[in-house]
Amino acid sequence: MSSNTLEYAITLDQQDSLARYREEFYLLQDKIYMDGNSLGLLSTRAEKKLFELLESWKTLGVDGWTEGKHPWYFMAEQLGDRMAPLVGGEKSEVIATGSTTTNLHQMVSTFYRPSGKRTKILADELNFPSDIYALQSQIRVHGLDPEEHLVRVKSEDGLTLDENRIIDAMTDDIALIVLPSVLYRSGQVLDMKTLTQVAREKGIVIGFDLSHSIGAVTHELHNWDVDFAFWCTYKHLNGGPGAVGGLFINERHFGKEAGLAGWFGSDKTKQFDMDHTMTAAPDAGAYQIGTPHVLSLAPLLGSLEMFEELGMDKVREKSLALTRFMLDCIDDELQEYSFGIGNPLDDSRGGHLLLQHNEAARICQALKAQGVVPDFRAPDGIRLAPVALYNSFKDVWEAVQILKTIMKEELYKEFPNERGVVA
Structure with missing residues (x-):
């Protein structure tokens, strides 16, 4: 045939x-919908969970934080546990929080500590603009010039990246590497395993933007020893417009002080002590900042069920x-x-x-x-x-x-x- x-x-x-x-x-x-890499469609499961969360607000009020079918206080951690298999992370290494760009800011502010010769961030010229804007602003926070301290690997064809060129750019003045897992225009999947291995050998922290790969491509972040990753959930995960993002941080870094601190990064048992000395969560939860957007987390409760089944x-x-x-x-x-x-x-x-x-x-x-x-x-x-x-x-x-x-x-x-x- x-x-x-x-x-x-x-x-x-x-x-x-x-x-x-x-x-x-x-x-x-x-219509034939071919734009799921920008915004995934609504499922009946996601809709159902959103209505369940609205019902808990309607019937429980403030007690919805700790009571009901889906207590809000623990949702970010629970959804992190459920997203972990999609990125190949341990449950403790993944948290549902923030957005792609705010999570990138969190990770860069945590890991980018320019000193001595290592002052530069390595990225690429094909990356999504928001990531580049964030990297430029983080460099400026340290009083440095992005024109000098943001290195962008060139593309030979304007569409794809040569991993060997990226590796060649991992020089001894690079302090941090941030790359896409999948290029948002061409859809090229980078060899994250090899890039991470070389970065480890050179003593450079490396992280990936998984926005165009999570829910479409398999990952093994923990086994590859990736330092961190971040992503949105409204594309292939079908979490809805503006859905809360996700963050992976390798357990090797647990205990490292978050660059951007906020009360939802607290140990859950200590958070309401209201102490001005923060006791951070012992895992990826430490890198949360503010109160979760509960109604923007809700659809993920349903949409992730399908990935768990399959x-x-x-x-x-x-x-x-x-x-x-x-x-x-x-x-x-x-x-x-x-x-x-x-x-x-x-x-x-x-x-x-x-x-x-x-x-x-x-x-x-x-x-x-x-x-x-x-x-x-x-x-x-x-x-x-x-x-x-x-x-x-x-x-x-x-x-x-x-x-x-x-x-x-x-x-x-x-x-x-x-x-x-x-x-």
Whole structure:
């Protein structure tokens, strides 16, 4: 059977052991959702848990902190325990807290102590801008110039990074390394194990932004001996817009004073002593800052159940199968329309694909108008993310057919070639 037919897509869906989870999500009516790497869809389980937390507020008031089905006071720790398998961490090493950027600030303020020759932070030129802004501001806090003290590894092609170049940049003036696990444009998965091993040998603290990998890619942070990691939960984890983020800190560092202290980093038994001398939690909980956003934690109580039932190996297997099938369809159907493929063609890619075209902004608008939801990344990127839990192989086939029609009939020319306020 041909690999790019509707019949073959349906056959793959019939063989898919994850297919039943699609029914648990609120799929957008008459749309094919391919933007789960920006914001995952709402599931009935996540919705249920949110309503349960609202009910506890309604019926218990302040006692909801310690009573009810999901006491709020311990939610960050409990959700950290449940996220730990997704990143390959020990339960004590993971906490649900903050946001991607605030957690990065916490880790940099904790580990970046420029002294002597080691004064620089190593990053890369393809990283998400928020991470770069945070690193620049942390360097300024120490009275240093980011132009000199933030080293960004260059990309040869503007899409991917060469791990050997990163390793070559691990010189004896580097105090800290912060890299993405998956590049947000191209979807390249970096070799975190090797990069961490070399950083360890050179005595450099290394951390990773897992925002585009958690829930789509497997990790072994503890076994790899990564120092820290941070992530959001609203993409592949389907935690909802603005959902509380996550933080991993290797148990080797337990007891290290948090750079940014706040009362929710306290030992839970001491927190309400109200002592002006802080007794920090003995684990990753010490790196919390303020009171958890309980209603933004709530959906994770439900969405994480699916990952617990399946395990990340099965999720990763289907994710790769979906993107592999989409690449095959693109290769068969779109060759004459001047698309470039910006993501790795082998399995060293995350959960999304990057199509490049000089009319990308207007093509994305045309896709939305025709019922396919992608996202645009400047200057010329169309990101398509078929998500393992709720996208089907039929979705993939139909999305490519719609894109072919848009190109063949030049429907994209009805739109301006510029992005919206939110892309």
